[in-house]
Amino acid sequence: MAGQELSSWDNIDALARAVRDAGRALGFPFVAAQSDLGDPQPMSDRNCEPYAATVFDWPGHSEAYWQDRRLALKSSFLHAARICAEPMWYHRGQIGSWRPTVLLDQIDCSKVTAQFGFTAAIIAPTHLPGGRIGAVVWVTREEVDLPTIFSRESERLFALAFRFIAAHAEASAPLRAHSxxxxxxxxxxxxxxxxxxxxxxxxxxxxxxxxxxxxxxxxxxxxxxxxxxxxxxxxxxxxxxxxxxxxx
CATH class of the missing domain: 1.10.10.10 (Winged helix-like DNA-binding domain superfamily/Winged helix DNA-binding domain)
Known part of the structure; x- marks a missing residue:
């Protein structure tokens, strides 16, 4: 049992690095992830160390943004992840998906670039059984060819994010939830x-x-x-x- 648990966490850690490396390769070096948007605790490894501190980079990383327990309620990207279960893009004040949807039209992202300096982002929501919702967000502060990158890579990033979030959600769930x-x-x-x-x-x-x-x-x-x-x-x-x- 202990060996299986260790193997599971090793796999999750490898997926976290794969999430990070996939973003870097596409010009999106900053990553934020949470396996349960309803959990005020940050997404962490087996030693309760936040991946935000050990694996992922984020602008203003030294500010330990993951300690802000209201972040999931304030972030427009995470609000989008709650209401849309498909890969999404953000580009200079606008947010959308591979198809037009009025759900995303209602989200105000007009101040994101001015406030945080993000020029573009790819958002991968994960809607899991039991109503649990997670998300991985890749962002950049550079100019990128977002339409081309999103069209070519969003499905791969979405699948990678889902594997990471789903594996972490199961491994970190209370024992009762494993039944x-x-x-x-x-x-x-x-x-x-x-x-x-x-x-x-x-x-x-x-x-x-x-x-x-x-x-x-x-x-x-x-x-x-x-x-x-x-x-x-x-x-x-x-x-x-x-x-x-x-x-x-």
Whole structure:
């Protein structure tokens, strides 16, 4: 078990270096990465050392920007990663993807270059099971042929970022999250769906012609299969794993 864990982290560290080197080769020497945008702690290695300090470079690196726990809420790039699951580009105040999308049109990046000196960026969001979202961002302060680079390299960078973020997310997750998510029954999905709609157990029982104790039984089983300790977490994980979008 220990050998497998070490091998896993060695692979993650190698992926971190590959992410860095891929950016440098394309003229994007600065990298920021986070495997969970909802986690205020920086993305770190097995020794809890932030990759931002040990592997990646960033303008103003000495300022330890990763210690700013509000960064994920302030960054327009990370906001874009939350609402778009495809590779994106930034160039002098504009942000977009390989296709037009009104979602990105709503994000104001007009001050990014003036504030940080970034002339261009490639953003690779990673949307993982359970609703977990991460991202890798490559940036440059130099003039680059962004349209050509993005067209030619964005899919490769996206795949590399996904491998890095997904591997790190699994290795750094709590032990309970490593258990395989069980398949919910149709009745469990129905109970969770109505709970997500704000119905009480009594109301769910009336809707589905079940006793209150049976509703509790189904919700408890659904939570156990998802590794959730509360009703709200059961709803969140069921949604993130796609159960509430399925017809039953």
């Amino acid at each position: 395989a998510v069980g398949q919910l029954t149709g009745r469990e999905v129905q109970c969770v769906r109505w709970a997500a709609a704000g119905k009480t157990n009594t109301e769910i029982g009336m809707i589905l012609s079940l006793s209150v104790s049976t509703v509790r039984f189904h919700l408890r089983n659904a939570g156990a299969k998802l590794g959730a300790a509360s009703r709200s977490r059961t709803i969140q994980l069921a949604t993130g794993h796609g159960f509430l979008g399925a017809r039953t």
